[in-house]
Amino acid sequence: xxxxxxxxxxxxxxxxxxxxxxxxxxxxxxxxxxxxxxxxxxxxxxxxxxxxxxxxxxxxxxxxxxxxxxxxxxxxxxxxxxxxxxxxxxxxxxxxxxxxxxxxxxxxxxxxxxxxxxxxxxxxxxxxxxxxxxxxxxxxxxxxxxxxxxxxxxxxxxxxxxxxxxxxxxxxxxxxxxxxxxxxxxxxxxxxxxxxxxxxxxxxxxxxxxxxxxxxxxxxxxxxxxxxxxxxxxxxxxxxxxxxxxxxxxxxxxxxxxxxxxxxxxxxxxxxxxxxxxxxxxxxxxxxxxx
Amino acid sequence: xxxxxxxxxxxxxxxxxxxxxxxxxxxxxxxxxxxxxxxxxxxxxxxxxxxxxxxxxxxxxxxxxxxxxxxxxxxxxxxxxxxxxxxxxxxxxxxxxxxxxxxxxxxxxxxxxxxxxxxxxxxxxxxxxxxxxxxxxxxxxxxxxxxxxxxxxxxxxxxxxxxxxxxxxxxxxxxxxxxxxxxxxxxxxxxxxxxxxxxxxxxxxxxxxxxxxxxxxxxxxxxxxxxxxxxxxxxxxxxxxxxxxxxxxxxxxxxxxxxxxxxxxxxxxxxxxxxxxxxxxxxxxxxxxxxxxxxxxxxxxxxxxxxxxx
Amino acid sequence: xxxxxxxxxxxxxxxxxxxxxxxxxxxxxxxxxxxxxxxxxxxxxxxxxxxxxxxxxxxxxxxxxxxxxxxxxxxxxxxxxxxxxxxxxxxxxxxxxxxxxxxxxxxxxxxxxxxxxxxxxxxxxxxxxxxxxxxxxxxxxxxxxxxxxxxxxxxxxxxxxxxxxxxxxxxxxxxxxxxxxxxxxxxxxxxxxxxxxxxxxxxxxxxxxxxxxxxxxxxxxxxxxxxxxxxxxxxxxxxxxxxxxxxxxxxxxxx
Numbered sequence: 056x057x058x059x060x061x062x063x064x065x066x067x068x069x070x071x072x073x074x075x076x077x078x079x080x081x082x083x084x085x086x087x088x089x090x091x092x093x094x095x096x097x098x099x100x101x102x103x104x105x106x107x108x109x110x111x112x113x114x115x116x117x118x119x120x121x122x123x124x125x126x127x128x129x130x131x132x133x134x135x136x137x138x139x140x141x142x143x144x145x146x147x148x149x150x151x152x153x154x155x156x157x158x159x160x161x162x163x164x165x166x167x168x169x170x171x172x173x174x175x176x177x178x179x180x181x182x183x184x185x186x187x188x189x190x191x192x193x194x195x196x197x198x199x200x201x202x203x204x205x206x207x208x209x210x211x212x213x214x215x216x217x218x219x220x221x222x223x224x225x226x227x228x229x230x231x232x233x234x235x236x237x238x239x240x241x242x243x244x245x246x247x248x249x250x251x252x253x254x255x256x257x258x259x260x261x262x263x264x265x266x267x268x269x270x271x272x273x274x275x276x277x278x279x280x281x282x283x284x285x286x287x288x289x290x291x292x293x294x295x296x297x298x299x300x301x302x303x304x305x306x307x308x309x310x311x312x313x314x315x316x317x318x319x320x321x322x323x324x325x326x327x328x329x330x331x332x333x334x335x336x337x338x339x340x341x342x343x344x345x346x
Numbered sequence: 347x348x349x350x351x352x353x354x355x356x357x358x359x360x361x362x363x364x365x366x367x368x369x370x371x372x373x374x375x376x377x378x379x380x381x382x383x384x385x386x387x388x389x390x391x392x393x394x395x396x397x398x399x400x401x402x403x404x405x406x407x408x409x410x411x412x413x414x415x416x417x418x419x420x421x422x423x424x425x426x427x428x429x430x431x432x433x434x435x436x437x438x439x440x441x442x443x444x445x446x447x448x449x450x451x452x453x454x455x456x457x458x459x460x461x462x463x464x465x466x467x468x469x470x471x472x473x474x475x476x477x478x479x480x481x482x483x484x485x486x487x488x489x490x491x492x493x494x495x496x497x498x499x500x501x502x503x504x505x506x507x508x509x510x511x512x513x514x515x516x517x518x519x520x521x522x523x524x525x526x527x528x529x530x531x532x533x534x535x536x537x538x539x540x541x542x543x544x545x546x547x548x549x550x551x552x553x554x555x556x557x558x559x560x561x562x563x564x565x566x567x568x569x570x571x572x573x574x575x576x577x578x579x580x581x582x583x584x585x586x587x588x589x590x591x592x593x594x595x596x597x598x599x600x601x602x603x604x605x606x607x608x609x610x611x612x613x614x615x616x617x618x619x620x621x622x623x624x625x626x627x628x629x630x631x632x633x634x635x636x637x638x639x640x641x642x643x644x645x646x647x648x649x650x651x652x653x654x655x656x
Numbered sequence: 657x658x659x660x661x662x663x664x665x666x667x668x669x670x671x672x673x674x675x676x677x678x679x680x681x682x683x684x685x686x687x688x689x690x691x692x693x694x695x696x697x698x699x700x701x702x703x704x705x706x707x708x709x710x711x712x713x714x715x716x717x718x719x720x721x722x723x724x725x726x727x728x729x730x731x732x733x734x735x736x737x738x739x740x741x742x743x744x745x746x747x748x749x750x751x752x753x754x755x756x757x758x759x760x761x762x763x764x765x766x767x768x769x770x771x772x773x774x775x776x777x778x779x780x781x782x783x784x785x786x787x788x789x790x791x792x793x794x795x796x797x798x799x800x801x802x803x804x805x806x807x808x809x810x811x812x813x814x815x816x817x818x819x820x821x822x823x824x825x826x827x828x829x830x831x832x833x834x835x836x837x838x839x840x841x842x843x844x845x846x847x848x849x850x851x852x853x854x855x856x857x858x859x860x861x862x863x864x865x866x867x868x869x870x871x872x873x874x875x876x877x878x879x880x881x882x883x884x885x886x887x888x889x890x891x892x893x894x895x896x897x898x899x900x901x902x903x904x905x906x907x908x909x910x911x
Binding site for chain 3 (some may be wrong): 517518526535538541543545546
């Protein structure tokens with residue numbers, strides 16, 4: 056009983072960490088521009104796919120990883136410059152459609168370049184399972200959890216202790232006010248896309264040894280990360296992390312206890328429930344419009 | 347749309363009348379039928395996106411409901427195909443109403459998220475419940491029949507679909523230039539202003555969403571009956587995105603834009619059939635370029651250029 | 657006999673820590689022009705938003721013809737004959753000028769979706785009548801030159817008058833004008849002044865928020881003075897001018 060519960064919990068937190076990183080990515084971009092970046096999932100996919108590509112090409116793991124995080128960050132920058140900045144003041148519908156278009160382009164290009172196959176990455180420190188109270192935990196899971204925790208702490212430090220981070224926070228609270236005190240809000244947007252892409256890519260790399268990757272792995276991962284962000288309260292960083300983890304855990308529990316063939320549907324049932332009963336999410340607040 | 351609101355409709359009707367005699371073979375007739383089916387769906391979707399300013403990212407789910415209703419109800423329960431079409435439309439409508447009411451009470455773009463979720467859930471259900479739906483491989487659809495008279499084959503379906511398209515265009519034109527349509531456009535222009543003159547905002551948004559879902563479901567049934575077979579692809583995320591692309595490229599809020607968008611983007615996959623992967627890239631590129639450079643879409647931009655108004 | 661048309665009792669609203677309106681009470685008789693004045697941030701627009709259903713009060717009540725309306729949504733109030741214009745203009749720029757006016761008559765028309773789609777004859781003929789009425793209304797507010805114009809082609813001053821036309825299309829009993837003269841040049845201000853006088857003369861009870869003191873003194877039968885969300889004074893123009901609190905807080909050099 057307990058062993059089974061723990062098993063589901065472990066796998067849930069593991070994949071939930073990827074969702075958490077994706078959710079953070081969504082939150083970053085949403086905060087600096089109110090855009091919901093539907094291409095976030097493709098950054099996750101790019102991380103995993105590039106890591107596979109570079110290791111297969113013979114590069115040592117650390118270098119492959121740096122490239123697999125750095126290149127998606129560059130892609131994020133390009134996307135911001137080319138697709139988002141030109142239409143800054145547009146209606147939200149327009150921006151949503153643009154990010155959807157970008158995700159299709161990225162996915163299609165990867166499909167052409169690397170094919171439709173499924174790929175794996177060697178686990179970072181072997182694949183000897185660890186036994187905890189009757190459940191098994193893969194070492195890679197520890198990597199996922201550990202790195203995610205480090206990243207979250209680093210981000211917290213960045214946003215609360217560094218000038219750049221505080222500038223980004225200021226922009227998310229009130230863009231005009233931030234501009235008036237001299238913050239380069241375009242730069243903030245630029246940076247947020249790069250960071251968001253890097254976060255997504257990192258999550259994708261970490262989880263590839265466990266869940267494998269392919270050209271279309273990004274869609275579901277991204278959407279589930281998005282559910283995590285909404286669950287936590289769109290725009291709330293801590294909420295994003297908690298939300299992502301929760302989505303992973305609930306998905307695993309649902310698949311384990313209710314039905315495994317509907318595993319993929321769980322997060323989407325969850326988002327409908329959130330929207331029906333608590334749209335502001337766990338940590339989100341209400342906003343009133345001035346008329 | 348001042349001088350003669352139905353001028354465009356007459357042109358479309360004329361084209362539809364002439365087309366079957368001009369097209370070289372049945373491949374093209376089939377393509378024309380698919381274009382017309384998409385055009386009706388896109389018309390409904392455009393009412394939602396273009397006039398109510400809301401976006402649905404799961405509309406293929408409603409198509410799937412209609413399609414699988416037409417497949418499963420006659421096959422497993424012996425229902426008459428016409429009844430199945432009505433049942434599918436009713437189910438889609440009710441589902442849309444139930445979903446939309448709480449969503450539209452919220453400010454912001456929650457409908458996008460909700461429809462995304464709904465569309466994916468429908469797709470997964472259809473893939474999983476193989477006993478009812480044939481699973482990932484799909485299932486056959488009993489044709490529409492009245493007694494011994496069976497409606498099948500592209501000739502007959504062409505005229506049915508052409509008629510449906512003309513009726514849909516006519517109804518849309520009427521709708522837009524009516525008190526209901528004005529309220530809808532006002533809602534898009536300024537929600538506060540429309541509230542203050544008495545428009546029940548939530549009710550209207552729900553109505554238009556339900557209408558667009560019903561359009562989609564009926565055309566899903568039509569597709570199923572015409573092709574004779576349904577697969578889960580009919581109800582997947584990419585199909586939903588294709589439909590949004592058609593709205594966007596033709597022109598949000600433009601009736602003839604809906605038709606043009608459907609025509610262009612139904613033909614495109616045929617042209618790209620040999621280039622796997624490129625289809626995705628091209629669709630994505632179209633979406634992006636259109637929204638960046640032609641945010642109003644083809645028909646409104648061209649209309650403005652040639653000084654016609656709408 | 658003369659029950660007030662609008663009766664506001666002890667109305668308050670708090671936004672978090674900000675007490676935007678505190679325990680305000682006043683009443684408005686039918687047929688008069690009533691002005692609400694006060695420094696910026698005094699809570700005037702908030703008060704409007706409370707009465708027209710955009711905000712729900714934290715406490716207190718608002719009675720229209722003796723019936724409570726606080727917390728009811730704007731579309732319900734529209735059915736009761738309450739109309740308003742906005743400080744920051746809420747025009748549907750995606751529609752033509754005349755359609756904006758026609759939208760005002762929303763509640764008076766048959767809004768049935770099915771009938772509309774089928775081009776029901778009664779709907780078409782009512783629309784024709786409505787269009788003629790809208791042209792008349794635009795003439796009434798001085799916008800006859802714009803009957804064929806699109807809203808996004810009109811000047812700010814013209815749009816302000818368009819909003820009034822739209823409100824009048826509702827055939828309201830009670831019309832709230834939120835800073836009708838804001839952003840207008842002196843000539844336009846005089847025209848709006850005359851327009852409001854015409855509207856009031858036609859039997860509509862007018863309530864306005866305004867900073868232009870000349871206009872307020874000119875038009876109003878009674879004035880409510882707000883300061884920091886509280887009622888400072890109420891009375892005729894002459895009474896309010898003499899009130900030492902008002903002079904101290906506000907009128908000062910403007911009288």
